[in-house]
Amino acid sequence: MNTFYGWVGALAASGWLPADFQYPFLTRGFLCVLILSPLLGGLSHLVVTRRMAFFSAALGQAAITGVAIGLLLGEPLNAPYGGMFGFCLLTTLGMVYVKRHSALPPDTLIGVFHALSLGLGLCLLVALARQFNVHQVESVLFGSLLTVTDADLLLLVGVAVIVAVLVFRQYNSLLLDSLSPPIATVAGAQSAFLEYLFAMILTLSIVVSLKVIGALLVEALVVVPAAAARNLAGSARSYFLWSITVAFLASAGGLGISTKLLVPTGGAVVLAATAIFFVTLAGSALLRRKQQQTGR
């Protein structure tokens, strides 16, 4: 990878690329953005269609608890993936299982898990503060490009490939199951399998994105791109493509803002995403008004 960073750095030095790309961490960050945009942006339109926005928020909170568990179990400070993935997976399976076996509304049940993981996380972080400087886990909470390593990048690529294969194989069934579980079941889809599968895909994607976006903000990138895309799209295809485009613009814009203004990457990405959302919202409202006037 060093050769690649050197080559990009040379291009930046000779003026072919922006000067910031002389720094390998920024090149690595941009590569993360190129992978995260289709990964989270692509998933976001299914997350919103399957009404799993709150579920994603609960997963982000669970990741904080997972980090604390990982560090307490002795995982390295810059890669507590075992604790994060283990606890997030347990939370995911618990949420889906209870949702499928309880008559209570899904948002109520997710709220219970949300509170549980946050409470546990806070207690564990206090325990952690006796062993570590708790500010060292800030990068996981808010996201930081400085802590992203080549190994993180490779993990992101690997997960993105697995997620793409799984989602594309099951995409039509997932969408039909989102629209009408009974019709999907009669058409041969296994609703329970799809629900568990998608929840695990989402968990995996969120966990590998945390170091860039941050646990507190990652759910925004799996909700806001699709919300913005809904203001623009007129079909399933354009919904998918706009979700990815918005995720890319928000991530690349956020990366630029965080580098220039020295603010956390996750916060900058989320601000960029929400700014795009409000622009699309205003744009679609203006367009509708114009169409109504033309129609009169």
Place this chain on the structure above:
Amino acid sequence: MNDEPPLIELVDVSVRVRGEHLLTGVSMSVAPKSIHLIVGPNGAGKTTLLASLLALVVFDGQIIAHWRGSGEIGYVPQSFAVDPSLPVTVQDFLALTRQRRPVCLGLTASARRRVTELLHEVGLQGLERRPLSVLSGGELRRVLLAHALDPIPELLVLDEPASGLDEGGVRQLEELLQTLRSGGTTVLMVSHDLDQVRRIADHVTVLDRSIVTQGSAEEALALDRVLALLPSERNRRARG
């Protein structure tokens, strides 16, 4: 009624949800190539009966299918709520089970052709690119019917398919069902419209959490205990 063995047999089917009996000891059979209607008051368990047949709910008892052909089932549910901001078009929806390629990557030429044919069959030609969320209730019912008709099912299960349809739409639906029956499809349908039941039913089951009576439309709808269950029928007779 024909004398062939049944396509579907329900033997002592019961459904209990959180302690409440929604269906108790339902035994009935559905003859092949027939139009079999289920009627009953609200809360009689009609939708639950269809859900049992489609294995959408847990039930006690036995449901036996004696398939003679493809064993394909088409289903039009009673409710289909569409998120008003969802950008999924009619052709996206119908292509979901008609192509392997993810619909978000675009539609195949063969799926497009088939969607156009299906929409023509249900009288919705030209609505391919219209979002599901802007369709009227009647149009949405027809889209669901188009979905259920491909591939041509051996058993077509419809839960109040005429609700939301105008008079012309109801007639078109009835003609379509009769054409399907002639082609070998068995139709099992819930309806509240007793005039429609008289027009198209080969066999009627009156349900009120258990079976009240079964038989031809004239036989089943003539009984006093059925009259007591179905206010619309009572009113019709009162009007003379």
